[in-house]
Amino acid sequence: MKKILNDHLKQQLINTNHFNDLFSTDMSAKTQLLSVPAGGYIIENTKRPAYLFYLVRGKAKLYDAQSNGKTVLIDFFTPPCFMGEMELLDPDSDPFSMQAIEDCLLLALPINQYQNQLLSDTIFLRHICLYLAYKEARDVRTASKNQSFTLNQRLAAFILLTEHNGTYNEKHTQVAQYLGVSYRHLLYVLATFVDQGYLVKHGRHVYQIANREKLMALSSEIRNEPE
Amino acid sequence: MKKILNDHLKQQLINTNHFNDLFSTDMSAKTQLLSVPAGGYIIENTKRPAYLFYLVRGKAKLYDAQSNGKTVLIDFFTPPCFMGEMELLDPDSDPFSMQAIEDCLLLALPINQYQNQLLSDTIFLRHICLYLAYKEARDVRTASKNQSFTLNQRLAAFILLTEHNGTYNEKHTQVAQYLGVSYRHLLYVLATFVDQGYLVKHGRHVYQIANREKLMALSSEIRNEPE
DNA sequence: TGGTAAGTATGAGAAATCTCACACTTGGAG
DNA sequence: CTCCAAGTGTGAGATTTCTCATACTTACCA
Incomplete structure (x- = not known):
C-alpha cells in the first residue's frame, strides 16, 4: 500500500467519482490517495484497517479467514465502492482480508481521526445506507439467478x-x-x-x-x- | 393490515425487541402496532408503503414485480427485521411486494410524518447501516454455501x-x-x-x-x- | 361459451455434476 | 533432508438435474 502524492490526480479522481457528494463537508484535504499493486492486500487479515476506502480503480476480492486457518472466497469488488465500512460502523466486527486483483487506486480516510465525524454525518450515513441497500438487493437477485x-x-x-x-x-x-x-x-x-x-x-x-x-x-x- | 389498539402489547413488543434503542429519542408514542394475516400484503406492489416497518412476529416473503407482469420470489424475512427501509432511504427506488406467510405483527412508523426526522437521526441511520451490512454479509456467505x-x-x-x-x-x-x-x-x-x-x-x-x-x-x- | 394462458403432472433420454480412487507435485515444518 | 499437508490432475461410474414432449386442469377474458 503506497501513498500517492499527486494532488492533481487525487483531485481528478475525487471529482469524477463525486467523492465529495458523499459527505456534508469537503473532505478533499483529509483524503489520501493510495495505491495497492495487483496481489497486494488492501485490508489484511486480523488487522483492523486504518482507513475507510473508496475504490476508484482496479478490482479486488474479499476473503474470510476461518477459525481453522482456511480462507474462503466471499465476494468481488469493482469501482466505485466502499471498503472497510463494516469496520467503521462496528469496531467489534470480525476482520477479513481484501486483496487487489489488479492494481487498485483508493481514496482513503483515516478512521481513527474521522470516525466520529463520519458517524455523525447524516449525508454520509445515508449514502452508506443506500450503497448497502442496493448492493444487498443486487446480490440477492443475482444469487437466485446464478443458480440457474x-x-x-x-x-x-x-x-x-x-x-x-x-x-x-x-x-x-x-x-x-x-x-x-x-x-x-x-x-x-x-x-x-x-x-x-x-x-x-x-x-x-x-x-x-x-x-x-x-x-x-x-x-x-x-x-x-x-x- | 389492521391496527392493533393494545398499548400494553405494543409496549411489551417495543421493550422485548429493544425498538427504542434504534432511535435517539423515544418513538413509542409515534409507533403503531399493526397486524397482517397470513397471505395478506405488508407492502403492495407499486404502492409506496406508508410506514417503515419493524417485523417482530411472523414470517414474510419479498416479491419482485417484473415489467412483463410476472412476479419473482426474492427473499424471506423473519423477526426482528426492518421492512420498507429502502423506500424510506430512496423515494425513487422501485417498489416491491411483501407478503405475510404467517400472521405478522409489525411496529410501524408513518414515513411521511417522520422521514425527515429519521434521516437526520444518526443513531437510527447507524442501526440501519449495521443491519444492512450484516444482512449483506450473511446473504453473500449463505448464497455461496447454498450452491453446494x-x-x-x-x-x-x-x-x-x-x-x-x-x-x-x-x-x-x-x-x-x-x-x-x-x-x-x-x-x-x-x-x-x-x-x-x-x-x-x-x-x-x-x-x-x-x-x-x-x-x-x-x-x-x-x-x-x-x- | 369458447379460447387461451398459467399452473400442475408425468415419462424418458440427455447432460451436468458428484463421489471416490488414485497419483503426482510443491512448499514448508521439524 | 524428510515428511506431511495442500494443491493439482485424471478416470470411471453414480447421482442429480435438465430438456423436451405431452396432457390435463383452472381461471379468466372476449
Missing part, C-alpha cells in the same frame, strides 16, 4: 471477473468452493475451455485468455436482464 | 421456511425459479418426499408436513457452520 446457469457460463463470467492482463490465476480449490461445484468438475470444465481454445495453459497454475469473445458470449446471459 | 447443497436439502429448508401451521403451499413455478432448478426436477423431488412419507399431499396444491424431524435433518447441514 451452468458452470460453463458462471466460470466464464468468473474468469473475466478475476482475470488480470489476460491472465487467470486463481486457486482451483477456492474457486470450486466459491462457485459451489466440486473440484473435479471445475477441472473438467476448465479442461474443456482449453480444448476449445478459449484458454491456453501456461505451466501449472496460469491460464491465458485466448478467446475473450467466446468467454464473454458464454457469460453474457448472466449479466443481462432478459425482461 | 442438493435440491433435497435446499427444498427441505425451503419448506420449513415457508410452512405455515404444518402446511406447505407455494406455487411450484415460483419456487423452482427461486431455488434455481427446473420445474420438472422440483416436482420430482417433491414426489420423492411424498414417497418417503415426509409430506402428504392434500388435493392439488397443498402439502402437509408429515415428518418434520426428517425435513429438519435434511436441512440441518445448511444452517450449521461446520467449522
